Amino acid sequence: MSSAETPTPRGPVDSSRVPRYAGPATYARLPRLDEVGGKTDVAVVGVPFDTGVSYRPGARFGGNAIREASRLLRPYNPAQDASPFALAQVADAGDIAANPFNINEAVETIEAAADDLLGTGARMMTLGGDHTIALPLLRSVAKKHGPVALLHFDAHLDTWDTYFGAEYTHGTPFRRAVEEGILDTEALSHVGTRGPLYGKQDLTDDEKMGFGIVTSADVYRRGADEVADQLRQRIGDRPLYISIDIDCLDPAHAPGTGTPEAGGMTSRELLEILRGLSSCNLVSADVVEVAPAYDHAEITAVAASHTAYELTTIMSRQIAASREGTTA
Ligand SMILES: N=C(N)NCCCC(=O)O
Ligand SMILES: [Zn+2]
């Protein structure tokens, strides 16, 4: 579609007319999907599901906490020199209703809902929920794009096998994804990894699956720019999925999460790495594991809302560039 035929995206509620704190929260005060005719370039969608957690529960409330904390986001992103909600239509698609008492059924429901959204041509910016939800999201993305590159920000590997016999949990999505052949094993990276493991074998298994690791300490020592350069080279122009467990951040920057680990990245480091990936072909992304019951002063939810903002900006830039036939 040429730019002349592209309708002007409907943006957020104008905060010079309606105070930011008024009205029900959508992500960044964007229109709901039904307010833009059921079709959007980027769909922000909540998945209030946390039956897959191994420690503190509560991430089922993460999506709405992120929406509340996103009221203060403004329309121009200077760090990426872009107005994400003007370059492309971004809308809040509401929540996927998943069965909290049956993980297998929930995983199927999430995959089917993602199929529907991606089938409309939208990219997904998903707000979790616990990390279990990354598996059905990746399945759906891979149906559309084939095996995708994965950039996984997390304190944890999430490539463990089972918990209490359960295959679908927040500690296992990426092992399942590798087993299912839905990831491009030439381009898999964890970023922000740290903390105690069950044994050294965890790392051996993870490496065999094809993952490279940039630890939290590596980010501190080498700096965000160098890390982003390295990741960009590994990813190239492959279709990319970014999954961000908010516990990649230090508990000082993200206390509101279920399995906190000391010694994490700062929110500045995370945002800077993402900005360094603005030219990547980001097909969809998630931000998961925000558990507001353990949060204070919306520290975690604000960090997550800004994280989703950078991800949305990358997608909007891509969409606008491909519409114009240029590169982002
Ligand atoms: N995905 C998150 N947040 N945590 C996974 C931790 C699993 C474990 O403690 O074995
Ligand atoms: Zn984690």
Ligand SMILES: [Zn+2]
């Ligand atoms: Zn995780």
